[in-house]
Amino acid sequence: xxxxxxxxxxxxxxxxxxxxxxxxxxxxxxxxxxxxxxxxxxxxxxxxxxxxxxxxxxxxxxxxxxxxxxxxxxxxxxxxxxxxxxxxxxxxxxxxxxxxxxxxxxxxxxxxxxxxxxxxxxxxxxxxxxxxxxxxxxxxxxxxxxxxxxxxxxxxxxxxxxxxxxxxxxxxxxxxxxxxxxxxxxxxxxxxxxxxxxxxxxxxxxxxxxxxxxxxxxxxxxxxxxxxxxxxxxxxxxxxxxxxxxxxxxxxxxxxxxxxxxxxxxxxxxxxxxxxxxxxxxxxxxxxxxxxxxxxxxxxxxxxxxxxxxxxxxxxxxxxxxxxxxxxxxxxxxxxxxxxxxxxxxxxxxxxxxxxxxxxxxxxxxxxxxxxxxxxxxxxxxxxxxxxxxxxxxxxxxxxxxxxxxxxxxxxxxxxxxxxxxxxxxxxxxxxxxxxxxxxxxxxxxxxxxxxxxxxxxxxxxxxxxxxxxxxxxxxxxxxxxxxxxxxxxxxxxxxxxxxxxxxxxxxxxxxxxxxxxxxxxxxxxxxxxxxxxxxxxxxxxxxxxxxxxxxxxxxxxxxxxxxxxxxxxxxxxxxxxxxxxxxxxxxxxxxxxxxxxxxxxxxxxxxxxxxxxxxxxxxxxxxxxxxxxxxxxxxxxxxxxxxxxxxxxxxxxxxxxxxxxxxxxxxxxxxxxxxxxxxxxxxxxxxxxxxxxxxxxx
Numbered sequence: 271x272x273x274x275x276x277x278x279x280x281x282x283x284x285x286x287x288x289x290x291x292x293x294x295x296x297x298x299x300x301x302x303x304x305x306x307x308x309x310x311x312x313x314x315x316x317x318x319x320x321x322x323x324x325x326x327x328x329x330x331x332x333x334x335x336x337x338x339x340x341x342x343x344x345x346x347x348x349x350x351x352x353x354x355x356x357x358x359x360x361x362x363x364x365x366x367x368x369x370x371x372x373x374x375x376x377x378x379x380x381x382x383x384x385x386x387x388x389x390x391x392x393x394x395x396x397x398x399x400x401x402x403x404x405x406x407x408x409x410x411x412x413x414x415x416x417x418x419x420x421x422x423x424x425x426x427x428x429x430x431x432x433x434x435x436x437x438x439x440x441x442x443x444x445x446x447x448x449x450x451x452x453x454x455x456x457x458x459x460x461x462x463x464x465x466x467x468x469x470x471x472x473x474x475x476x477x478x479x480x481x482x483x484x485x486x487x488x489x490x491x492x493x494x495x496x497x498x499x500x501x502x503x504x505x506x507x508x509x510x511x512x513x514x515x516x517x518x519x520x521x522x523x524x525x526x527x528x529x530x531x532x533x534x535x536x537x538x539x540x541x542x543x544x545x546x547x548x549x550x551x552x553x554x555x556x557x558x559x560x561x562x563x564x565x566x567x568x569x570x571x572x573x574x575x576x577x578x579x580x581x582x583x584x585x586x587x588x589x590x591x592x593x594x595x596x597x598x599x600x601x602x603x604x605x606x607x608x609x610x611x612x613x614x615x616x617x618x619x620x621x622x623x624x625x626x627x628x629x630x631x632x633x634x635x636x637x638x639x640x641x642x643x644x645x646x647x648x649x650x651x652x653x654x655x656x657x658x659x660x661x662x663x664x665x666x667x668x669x670x671x672x673x674x675x676x677x678x679x680x681x682x683x684x685x686x687x688x689x690x691x692x693x694x695x696x697x698x699x700x701x702x703x704x705x706x707x708x709x710x711x712x713x714x715x716x717x718x719x720x721x722x723x724x725x726x727x728x729x730x731x732x733x734x735x736x737x738x739x740x741x742x743x744x745x746x747x748x749x750x751x752x753x754x755x756x757x758x759x760x761x762x763x764x765x766x767x768x769x770x771x772x773x774x775x776x777x778x779x780x781x782x783x784x785x786x787x788x789x790x791x792x793x794x795x796x797x798x799x800x801x802x803x804x805x806x807x808x809x810x811x812x813x814x815x816x817x818x819x820x821x822x823x824x825x826x827x828x829x830x831x832x833x834x835x836x837x838x839x840x841x842x843x844x845x846x847x848x849x850x851x852x853x854x855x856x857x858x859x860x861x862x863x864x865x866x867x868x869x870x871x872x873x874x875x876x877x878x879x880x881x882x883x884x885x886x887x888x889x890x891x892x893x894x895x896x897x898x899x900x901x902x903x904x905x906x907x908x909x910x911x912x913x914x915x916x917x918x919x920x921x922x923x924x925x926x927x928x929x930x931x932x933x934x935x936x937x938x939x940x941x942x943x944x945x946x947x948x949x950x951x952x953x954x955x956x957x958x959x960x961x962x963x964x965x966x967x968x969x
Contacts, residue, residue: 313345316344317341317344320340320343320344320347320354320358321340321341321344323355323358324340324343324358324361325365326362328365331862332862333365334858335367336367336370337858338854338858339370339371340361340370343357343361343377346374346377346381348391348393349393350393352454352465353393355455356436356437356440356454357440360373360440360441380392380404384404387404388404399419399420399421400418400419401417402415402416402418403415404416405439405469416469416470417469417470418467418468419467419468420454420466420467421466421467421468422464424462424464427464428453428456428464433451433453433466434450434451434452434453436454436455439452449468450468451466451468451469452467453466454466500597500600503600503601504549504552504553504600506604507545507548507600507603507604507607510611511542511546513611514538514541514542514545514614517538517614518539518542520618521535521538522535522646524621524622524624524626524627525624525625525626525627525650525692526624527650528620529651531617531620532647532650538610538614539647540788540791541606541607543788543794544790545607546790547793547794550793550797550813550817553810553813554810554814627691641935642679642683644787644795645679645683645686645784648782648784651782652670652687652765652782653687653693655668655670655779656696656697656763657696666760666762667754667762667778668762668763668778668779669765669766669776669778670764670777670778670779670782671767671773671774671776671781672684672766672767672781672784673768673770673771673773673774673782673783674769674783674784674785675786676873676875677826677827677828677872677873678784678785678827678873679784680735680784681735681937682933682935684765685936685937686935688721688731693731694723696727696729697723697726697727697729697763698722698723698724698726698727698728699721699722699730699731700721701716701719701730701731701732702717702720702733702735703716703717703718703733703734704717704736704737705734705741705749708732708752716732717732720733728759729760730757730760730762731761731762731763731764731765732761732763732764733765733767734764734765735767735768736766736768740768740770740772741768741770741772741776746776786826787825789825792820792825792830793817795830796816796823797813799831799834799835799838800820800837800838804841809841811843812841812846815843815850816837816846818850819833819849822853823869824867828930828931828941829869829872831931832913832931833916835913836849836916836917837849839913856882856889859889863880864879868880871896872896872930874896875895875897876893876895878892878893879892879893879894881922881945883915883916883917883918890947890948891948892945892946892947893946894943894946895944896930896941896942896943897941897944898939898941899939899940899942901938901940903940904942907942908927909929910922911929912928912931912943915928922945923947924946924947925945925946925947927943927944927945928942928945929942930943
């Protein structure tokens, strides 16, 4: 390098800047400034790029079925730019659902097969200049072994070569012999490279997929000798998760006051949920295709391919392809949990020192429908705040803001805190009120009295729920002034709940932020609601469908109880497959037309939505307003059950009230939606007719 630098110094126009490009990180030491590291696009950016290439001038939002297939193909592309242009061009040339389905089906299996044989993704060949590869054809379902040499040429040189395009190899029945050059991609941007591959293979080496699989039978058999070890690792993982679960449940039953212990409990619980999610995902992914074959429904995967079924890609081979990719992750998860378990002896010893909680009977039920899920640590944090002495700077009142989106469970969490025996013994009065109701009068006149205990400390707890999610400084100053006034039981603590982050400034302690559960914890919750008293491990086909439905629900507690109740009422794979099919396409349509997920409707009090039913696949636009009602108000409304609308048991009228969910835990809210079906789609829904026809075409 030093010799080259000396050669650059003696020029009529002196060299002032040098750019060095290389695949090696060693050149970083040659720079006079920080090296620029380029990597392939992240999956989100690559998806945006690939769908544009694949759809061309067509709009993906108008073709939700094709877009769903395209997203799966994009994942298989592994971020390859050249592969994106080759395969994107093939898809763009034939915007047929059947063609895209068939292409995806074969591409998926070839990818798994290639990884198993070569130990790398087929797109990795573009990162090297030469090596061994397989050339596959979607048209005649064949694969051949060949060596390759990748090189770049100019457009002028390309015109002199009688080349075959790689896209033609993939889509046409072309007989290949001996040696040939294939044009992978002709770039239309500077430096306008034409990427060529020179292939060589012997005449007797052309094998169809059956022969290729037979030729690697030794490799498959060797894998299956190792497969027993994989199954044993899964059982070991399950046993460790059960141990961690026992520790977590024991800790949840203790009155832990130490903040560091609560933080450690949160971490252990998150690891447990991640472990169960990984275990279930590993188990259920491989039974999905077999489940759809048995129930005769293609909603879990793609179209049936009788020609493809003649080859030896059985469930056994599919299982190999997926598990080979996951074995390293399994070992990693197993090692992580082993470290967690080995380090938990002190944690268990400390937990046993804390007193047990007195639990209500419903908290011991196996069904999580009857208890608050995933908020025990937050509950203990609030209780610790309520029972600690007041901060001197608070002028007699300490304030805890609780912030979170709508329907995330703020009121439920606070209600459980108020039902805790320690809180009820400590406060003489607990009052729930709104910001507008707090005046200069008696505290008992400001809101709903939740609890009285004349024999306690003589202090009051005030809970303020902000209906409009916002409050200015002047209003807050007025509220504090009124609550600091002369009361029979002085106010010492305030809990302030809102969706707005602005209330953070009103707290005397750090605000508590609530969010929806992470996907691992939500899956643990959703499968329990959906299966009820049944064990998901005994129903792997249903569990694989359930995992897909859980992903579509997007963490909504209310939707979990609605949809989970529907699934629990009919534990039939055929029913679950059909429900998933309807729910998936309804979700895609809702996002495409309204620009939001259906679950987002539950986080707002009113808006525009779609009502759908899984029986006849009908979809109608409607306005809605969501509110909470007491049991007495519910009796006056006589609402329709939303479950009955979704399953098609009830035909919704033009205007109606629907009971979304009747909570069985404090504060026992009844969630009611008032719907008004629109006679004509509004101007903001230009694609509604098209989306509706797509849904109806799925029957």
